[in-house]
Amino acid sequence: MARVIILALLLAGACANPDAPPAEDATANVGSEAAAVDNGALDEARAQIAQLQQAAEASQSELLALKDMSKQHQEKAELLQKQLEKTESAANKYREQTSTLNQELQELKLLNLDMKKQMSEHAEKLAAAQEGMAKAENQQKASMDDIETEFTEKLKVAEQAANQARAELATSKKTTETLKALLESSDVQYYIQLRDLTSDSAEYATQKSSEMLGSASEVLHENYDIAWQEAHKLAAQASPVAEDLHKQFVEQGTPLIEQARIQLDEGIIGSRAAIEEVLHGIDATKPYAKDAAYWIVAVTAGLPLFLVLFMIFRLVMSLAASLLLKLQYAGVFFMLGAVLTTHSLALATNSDPISRLRETQPELYSSVHVVLAVVAASLSFLHFVTLLVRENGGKTIKAQFCSMIAAVLVVVVFCHYYFMVYLERSNPTFEIKLNYSPDGHPSYVEYSIFFAALMLFTGLGLPHSFRFTARAVYTALESAFGGALVVLTVFSAVEPASFAQAHSLHHFKWACASLALVLVALLGYRFIRKVQKGPIGGSFALVHLLIVCRILWVVKDMVLNHKPVGGNLQYAAAGFLFTTVVHMFWVTFGKESKEDLSKRVVVSSKQARTQAKKGKK
DSSP: OHHHHHHHHHHHHHHHOTTSOOOHHHHHHHHHHHHHHHHHHHHHHHHHHHHHHHHHHHOHHHHHHHHHHHHHHHHHHHHHHHHHHHHHHHHTTOGGGHHHHHHHHHHHHHHHHHHHHHHHHHHHHHHHHHHHHHHHHHHHHHHHHHHHHHHHHHHHHHHHHHHHHHHHHHHHHHHHHHHHHHHTSHHHHHHHHHHHHHHHHHHHHHHHHHHHHHHHHHHHHHHHHHHHHHHHHHHHHHHHHHHHHHHHHHHHHHHHHHHHHHHHHHHHHHHHHHHHHHHHTSTTTSTTHHHHHHHHHHHHHHHHHHHHHHHHHHHHHHHTHHHHHHHHHHHHHHHHHHHHHHHHHHHHHTSOHHHHHHHHOHHHHHHHHHHHHHHHHHHHHHHHHTTTOSOSSSOOHHHHHHHHHHHHHHHHHHHHHHHHTGGGTTOTTOOOBSSOOTTSOOBHHHHHHHHHHHHHHHHHTSOTTTTTSHHHHHHHHHHHHHHHHHHHHHHHTTOTTHHHHHHTSHHHHHHHHHHHHHHHHHHHHHHHHHHHHOHHHHHHHHHHHHHHHHHHHHHHHHHHSOOOSHHHHHHHHHHHHHHHHHHHHHSOOSSSOHHHHHHHHHHHHHHHHHHHHHHHO
């Protein structure tokens, strides 16, 4: 930097006296002036270097950049120094080069200005960095203060909890002391003595009763033969009397019954004649007088019998309402599993399995449709009858409305199948299509949608206390698996590979596997809950779980290990049908389950105990 300043001063002097000769005096003057200027410039350069060193210590990244720039400037300065030496040697000889030196001097001035600007920018960046560091330190201090306050609050809460625990411990100690004093009191000791005495007397009474029962059984065994012989004698003496009474009753009752029958026939005939005569007198009813008189008399005579039968029917429906509702629920899911399995088999084979059953096994086709007719009539009957019973499990009005829609859907879907499919059995080219047909031709997609909607409305029509419970879910899954396996058993009689073809459809296979895992997990959870409540319920739940696991293991062997299908498939279908039938008599269906009742009994007993304790205090 000092050399650059000396060069600038030298060029300025040369520019001031362009005509002066290159003499030694001028050179000496310039040297003295350059030395003076050099001292001042060196001081300034030292001050700048000190400032640059301070800035470099504050920011290492900026120091590297400045070092690079200083190296570049040093290189330029060395080049300029070399040029200056050349110009000093040639200054006396070549004054024409002063113009070029002036230009280079101006460039150096511009470079100096650029360096000052860069220095100012770096100073601003350094100040901004320092401000950011100050802000970060302030934020860190603030966050540390917040954390400290938060931990102090948590510490206070923990201290309060500890104090509360100490107080509870002190109260528990006091209660234990009071209980200990109560246990050592005379009343409690008397009660313990009385309990021991009662247990001893109960053992004595049990021993005496067993001895008396033993002696009584011995006496009974000894006198059994004698009593049996006496009974035979009494029966032999009473049988002639009973036969005489029977003969007298028959002899006296037969003429009376015959007379009553004759009078009833005469009354019916006379009533028909009288009604027919009245109807003959009316021109509008004259052509129908005979038939109308017969039906009027028949309805009038059968009305009491109809009323009696109706009352018996209502009594049976009210007693078996829960069973009928469970049969309806299980039947819907059985048909859903059967229909979806048939649809999956049709998709896997790209054909109509029902048509193949009709062509290859017509007798089995007729038998299957007889069973289907019974199932359809039973489901329709159950859906409409359960709408009339009072004991419906606590259904709301919305649930009753959904049950009504489900009843209508049952009739619609079976009538659709009867008129659109079964009546076309004589047509050898008729088949149920796989996809939806816009021209009204029946398809498997329609029946799957029908039964899915039927399942939805049946589920919405359940009581709220049964709708999403574990017993509702495993009953539905086992019924659906039963329907699916029954359908595969029927179609395996037509095509032995039907089971493998159905499981070749990946969606059907993974859906069945997922539902089987859900069923096993649900039964395992039920077993754990039942074991916690008692050994009897836990044992029944364990048996149920083992039966279902065994059935699913057989199905797994048929799918993965390619075991024989015939007997194993029938075994699995029979197993799920058995569990479904057991559920009809075992599963609770109503407003309140037995578990809720036991819970209420326990709660009420606890409340009674607490009230008794308060009364004693």
